[in-house]
Amino acid sequence: MVISIIVAVASNNVIGSGGKMPWKIPGEQKRFRELSLGKTVFMGRITFEEIGRPLPDRFTVVISRTKNFEFENCLTLPSLQEGLEKFRNELEIIIAGGAQLYQEALPYTDRIFMTRIHRDFPGDVYFPEWDKDDFEITYVKRIEGQIPYTYYTYERKNNS
Numbered sequence: 001m002v003i004s005i006i007v008a009v010a011s012n013n014v015i016g017s018g019g020k021m022p023w024k025i026p027g028e029q030k031r032f033r034e035l036s037l038g039k040t041v042f043m044g045r046i047t048f049e050e051i052g053r054p055l056p057d058r059f060t061v062v063i064s065r066t067k068n069f070e071f072e073n074c075l076t077l078p079s080l081q082e083g084l085e086k087f088r089n090e091l092e093i094i095i096a097g098g099a100q101l102y103q104e105a106l107p108y109t110d111r112i113f114m115t116r117i118h119r120d121f122p123g124d125v126y127f128p129e130w131d132k133d134d135f136e137i138t139y140v141k142r143i144e145g146q147i148p149y150t151y152y153t154y155e156r157k158n159n160s
Contacts, residue, residue, distance in 0.1 A: 002092040003084070003108050006032055008115040008149075009127045016098060016125030019046050023121055025147050035113055036094045040087050042080065042105075047097040058094075061087070063101055080104045103128040112154040119147050 008029075009015055014022060037057050045064035054060035054074035061083050062069050062076045069076045077083045080101060087093055095105045106128060112135065132154070139153035 001084075001088055001090055002110045003095065003105060004035075004092055004111040004113060005095045005102055005105060005109050006035060006113040007097060007102065007127055008032075008117060010117045010119060010121040010123070012120040012123075013126045014121045014123030015127050016046075017121070017123035020050055022123045023117060023119075023147065025117070025145070025149065027143070027145075028115060028117070028149055031113065031115060031151055032096075036096070039092055039094050040090050041094045041096050042083055042101065043096040044098045044101040047101075084108070099125045099128060106130050110156050112152075114152045114154065115149050116152060117147060117149045 007015060008021070010022070016022065036055065040059045040061060041055055042061045042063060043051075045062060045067055048060070048062045048064075048069065054071045058073070060071075060074045062074065063078070063080055063083060064076055065078045067076065077086065084093065095101060095109070112130075135154035135156050137152055138155045139151065141151045143149050143151070
């Protein structure tokens with residue numbers, strides 16, 4: 001199983017503000033859809049509540065110890081570990097946030113799909129610190145616009 005994080009991060013490392021994404025940039029979420037379609041997507045409770053429903057054409061796993069969400073194509077589990085065990089036969093798991101789930105998943109992560117927004121945004125949730133030396137960049141694509149951004153793919157280096 002490949003564990004992939006997908007995240008959009010402002011230049012000041014902000015990923016959220018008041019339980020919401022702090023920007024609306026036309027086209028910026030297109031890569032998220034393309035990379036997660038048909039896959040199992042894990043997200044924390046706050047991320048799920050912001051979206052408000054399971055993602056179409058994906059299986060959504062909400063990691064929450066306090067709430068249980070019951071929808072078609074959606075399952076609530078109390079921990080990331082339980083989710084990884086239950087879905088161990090999947091080809092790829094997508095970790096879609098938030099910060100606490102990213103922090104828990106980073107040690108197991110094989111790939112990070114990061115969109116770097118080239119602007120600072122105010123916020124109260126940040127992408128956790130991670131060791132970039134453990135990964136190599138395998139994809140870069142800059143998108144120009146009113147607020148430019150760059151898509152990166154980081155693959156964990158094989159240290160065996």
